Amino acid sequence: MTKISMTVNGKAVSGEVEGRTLLVDFLRKDLRLTGTHVGCDTSQCGACTVHVDGVAVKSCTMLAAEADGASVSTIEGQAAPDGTLNTIQAAFQEHHGLQCGFCTPGMVMAAADLLKNNPKPTEAEVRHHLEGNICRCTGYHNIVKAIMAASGQDVSQLAAE
Amino acid sequence: MPKDSGIGASSKRREDVRFLTGTGQYTDDINIHGQAHVYFLRSDVAHGKINSIDTSAASAMPGVVRIFTGADFEGVGGLPCGWQVTDRFGEVMKEPAHPVLAQGKVRHVGDPICAVVAETLEQARDAAEAIELDITELPAVVDMKKALQAGSAKVHDDLADNLCYDWGFVEENKAAVDEAIKNAAHVTTLELVNNRLVANPMEPRVAVGDYNRANDESTLYTTSQNPHVIRLLMGAFVLGIPEHKLRVVAPDVGGGFGTKIFHYAEEAFCTFAARQINRAVKWTASRSEAFMSDAHGRDHVTKIELALDADNNFTAVRTETYANMGAYLSTFAPSVPTWLHGTLMAGNYRTPLIYVNVKAVFTNTVPVDAYRGAGRPEATFQLERVIDKAARELGVDPIALRRQNFITQFPYATPVAVEYDTGDYEATMAKLEEIADLSGFEARRKASEAKGKLRGLGVNCYIEACGIAPSNLVGQLGARAGLYDAATVRVNATGSISVMVGAHSHGQGHETAFPQVVAEMLGIDESMIDIVHGDSSKIPFGMGTYGSRSIAVCGSAMVRATEKIINKAKKIASHLLEASEADIELKNGQFSVKGTDKSCAWGDVTLAAYVPHNYPLEDIEPGLEETAFYDPANFTYPSGAYACEVEVDPETGKVTVERFSAADDFGNVINPMIVTGQVHGGIGQGIGQALLENCAYDENGQLLSASYMDYAMPRASDVPFYAVDHSCQTPCTHNPLGVKGCGEAGAIGSPPAVVNAVIDALHSGGHTNVTHIDMPVSPSRVWAAMNS
Secondary structure, three states, X not given: OEEEEXXXXXXXXXXXXXXXXXXXXXXXXXXXXXXXXXXXXOOOOOOOEEEEOOEEEEOOOOEHHHHOOOEEEOHHHOOXXXXXXXXXXXXXXXXXXXXXXXXXXXXXXXXXXXXXHOOOOOHHHHHHHHHHXXXXXXXXXXXXXXXXXXXXXXXXXOOOO | OXXXXXXXXXXXXXXXXXXXXXXXXXXXXXXXOOOEEEEEEEOOOOOEEEEEEEOHHHHOOOOXXXXXXXXHHOOOOOOOOOXXXXXXXXOEOOOOOOOOOOOOEEOOOOOEEEEEEEOOHHHHHHHHOOOEEEEEEOOOOOOHHHHOOOOOOOOOOOOOOOEEEEEEEOHHHHHHHHHHHHOOOEEEEEEEEEOOEEOOOOOXXXXXXXXXXXXXXXXXXXXXXXXXHHHHHHHHHHHOOOHHHEEEEOOEOOOOOOOOOOOOHHHHHHHHHHHHHOOOEEEEOOHHHHHHHOOXXXXXXXEEEEEEOOOOOEEEEEEEEEEXXXXXXXXXXXXOOOOOOHHHOOOXXXXXXXXXXXXXXXXXXXXXXXXXXXXXXXXXHHHHHHHHHHHHHHOOOHHHHHHHHEOOOOOEEOOOOOEEOOXXXXXXXXXXXXXXXXXXXXXXXXXXXXXXXXXXXXXXXXXXXXXXXXXXXXXXXXXXXXXXXXXXXXXXXXXXXXXXEOOOOXXXXXXXXXXXXXXXXXXXXXXXXXXEOOEOOOOOOOOOOOOOOHHHHHHHXXXXXXXXXHHHXXXXXXXXXXXXXXXXXXXXXXXXXXXXXXXEEHHHHHHHHHXXXXXXXXXXXXXXXXXXXXXXXXXXXXXXXXXXXXXXXXXXXXXXXXXXXXXXXXXXXXOHHHHHHHHHHHHHHHHHHHHHOOOOEOOOOOEOOOOOOOOOOOOHHHOOOEEEEOOOOOOOOOOOOOEOOOOXXXXXXXHHHHHHHHHHHHHHOOOXXXXXXXXXXXXXXXXXXHOO
16 A cells, blocks of 8 residues: 545645555545546546646556646536536536536546637537547537636537427 | 426426536446346357356355356346237237246357356456366357247247247238229339348446345345336346345436336346345446447348339338347347337328238347337338339429328327327428428539539438327237336425436436426426435335337326326415415416415425315315326327438539428427427437448357447547428327427437438449448448449
8 A cells, every 4th residue: 555645626635545546536436536437448538537736647547656746636526615516517507508417527627728729619619529538428519618718718619498 | 589497498407517517427437335246147148058167266266255157146036028929810929938047058249157246347347367168159140030930049948939929910901902002103112231230329238236124125236117017027027035125226327218218137136136135236237248239229130112003102011121139038028129119101191991910039239129210210211111112213303192092180090000190291391391491402502513522412201109008008019017106296295396206317308398387287396306316215106218108108197296286275275365266267376266366385285285284174185195096098299301402422422411401290399499409319329320320240159240330330520410390280189298209219210311312322322233332321232332
C-alpha cells in the first residue's frame, strides 16, 4: 500500500492505495465522490473525465498514485458553494444536454477543458473535442448546442426545432 | 406563446441538477456496510461440456468468502421467459432451461460458470484465476440457417433441433398472399440483414443483493427499467421469495434502451448469495462483461417480397425471417420477432394481404431481446427498403409511391391484427418536405458533386405500436404478465403531492414531465409535486418503462388517480363552502361555487382532509390519497416521415450524414423539449445502426466486438444537428391524455432513411447495379459495392 495525498476540489485529502488502484476508484470508493463514473474499461467513453492540474484526464487511465501531490477537480467541485450551477452546467440544463445523466459529468469536464483552450469553438471543433466522450441518450445534438451556448454563441438557429 | 408550465410546456428538467453536480445515486454508488463483492468467471468458449470445476485452490485465496457453481443452484429455479409464442402448427415454442450458473454445459461466450464472492472485487478476480476448469469445447452453432440444417450441433441437447418456433402470421392468409404475389404485375424482392446490436446504455449493469435476517427480507438494488417485473420474476420463478419479503429498488439508472428490462442471472445471484452468506453482495459489470452478458438486439435475416398491381398499388407483402434467440430465451425475446414485428408489417400503407413467417433459432451467442424499438425497427427497415427498391425498379418517385399507398381513413384495421386509431401520414410527409427542404436537395447534390462527393436523399415513413398494451389481448398472444400500469397520488396536508408511479425514468425526464400533467389538472404549481419511482416498497405496482409506454399507460393511471383526487376534493370543498358538490369548480388551484364569489384554496381542502375538524366524516373518509390502475384499450400508433441526406466519398466509400430531418406525430405532447430530445437520441442510435454498429461473432462463436475498441458507438462527430418537428398531432383516441409515446420513434424511423440515401447516392454516381448494402453501411462495404 502506498500513502498518497492530493487536493481534490480544493480540499486536501489523503489515503492508502494499492499500486494498481486507479484514480477513479480512489475518487469513487475512498473519497466517495461518486459523481465521476465508469462506463467502460478501455478509456473510450470518457464518463470518468476529471481535471488533474488543470488538464482533462480519464481517471480510469491514471493510477491514483500518479496523482500524488496533484490538484484534482471533479464534477462535485464545479458548482458554486451555494449550489449555483456554473455556466456549462447551466447550459446543459437549459438546452437539455443530458438525459440519463451517466455520461454527463465527463461531458461537463470535457467541455470545460475545451472552452478553457478554445473559448468560441465551432460546431466541428466541439464535435471533434468530444471524440473521447460517448453519450447514448442525446444523439449529441443538445450537448453540442449546450457547449456552444456556454461559450456565449447564439444557438437559436443551429437547427430547426 | 409557448406555455411556461403544465401540459405543453418545455419545463426544464428538475433531475438535471443532481446529475450535473455529481449527486445522482446510481446503483454502483450504493454501498452497504459489510458488503462482499462477486466476480463471475465466464465461459471463454461458445459451446462446451463442463467436465469438472476445481475451486479448492481458489477458495484458499486471500479474502475469498465463498465460491458458487451451478451445483449450488440445483433446486433453484432458472431464469423464466415472460412470453410464450405458439407456432404456425399450434405447438408452443421450445423453452429450454436457463440456469443462473451454467449446469453441465456452457452455451455462449460470457455464460457464467462460477461466482467468486470475496471481500474485495480485486480479491474475487484474483481468486477466479485460480479456479481450474475442465471444459471440452464443442462445435459452435453460430449461423442461423446452418443451425437449422440436419446434422447441426445442438445448443440444447434435450431439444430435437435448434428451432425455437416457426411462426406464421396471419397463417390463414398464406394461400391468398401466395396467390396475390403469383398474379402481381410487379414483385420486388429484397434480402437483408438487420444487424445484431448491443444496446450499450452508458451505465453498465449493477446488482447489489442485501438480506435482513431479522425479518427475513431481501432487497435487490439493480439497474432495471422495471423493478416490479424483476420482483415478480425473481421472487416467484427463480428464488421462491414471496413479494412481501422482497424489495427491488432501481434508483437512478443510466440509460436502458430495452436491455435493462430483463431479469438477469446476476440479479438472482446477488439476492440468493446475500441470503446464503448473510451479507450484502455487490456486482458491477465491466463494459466487456456487459457486451457478453447484456441481452443483444435485432439480428434478423429477412427476405421480403412486395407485390404491386399495374397501377403501383401494393397488393401483398410476404416475408420470411430468421430471428436469432441466442443460447437461451431472454425475458421477452420470443415476442420481439413475432407480435412486435409481424403486426407492424402493414406500415403506413393499404396492403390488403400480408403474410409473415418467422423462424426463431437458438445459437451459441448471447441471448437476444428487445432493443429500442424491438421488432418495429426490423419491420420498418424491411418494408421501407423494399418500397424504395420497388420505386427504383418501376421508375417512380419513392415519395409518390408511398403517398399513393398511404392509409387515409381511420380507424384502420390492418390485415395483421391491429387497428390504427388515428394518424395523418400525408401531414407528416408534407411537414417533412418542408423541414428537410427537399426542394433544395438538387442544388445541394450539385454542390456535393462539385466537391467530388456523391450525395443521396433517403426518405421513409414509419409506424409503431406503443403503449403496450391491453392485458387481455397480450395474454391471448402469449404474454405471461399483465401490461397495465399504476399510480398513487398522495396529497399531503399542506397541499404538496407525491405521485408514486410504476413507470421508471432512466433518462426520460418523468420527474419533470409527470408533474406537469398533475399541475395542469389541479391548477397548482409544478414545484408542489414530486414523482416517486423505482422502489417496489414505495410504489403501488407497475410494469415499468419500455415500448414508449410511460406517459400513455402510466400517465393515464396518474390521470385517473388525479381525477379521483379531484372528485374527493370537490366533496370536501362543497362541505367547506356549504354548497352542492355539482356546483363546485376547480380552477387555478381554487375551489369556487359556480355563480358566486365563494371560494377556498387547494391548501384549505387538503388541510381539512387531514385535520377533519370541520369535515363530512359521515360521508367520506379523511385523507386524500388515491390509486388507479390503468389497462389500455389499444396500442397507440405514433407515426412519421424521416429524411436523410448523405455524402459518399467515392474514393473511400465513407458515408457522412449531412442532414437528418424527422416529422413525427406523437399525438398530444406534454413536454416538447423532452420529446425532441427523445427523438434526437433515437436518431443517433438509428444512424449508429445504419453506419457503424455491428456485434460480430466469428464462426467459432467468439465475440469479436466486446469493447468500445471494436464496437463502433456513434460519437459526436458521426452525426449532424437534426431537424425535428412534432407539430402534426392526431391525438390518441383511447387514452385520457391523447398521447402516443415518443421514446422509440427515432430508432425505428431512421435506419431505412440512411440506407435509402446511400443507395440514392450510389445511383447518382452511376452505380445503378447496387440495390442494397447491409448495415452497418461501412466504408468497406460501400467501396466493395461500388467496385463490384
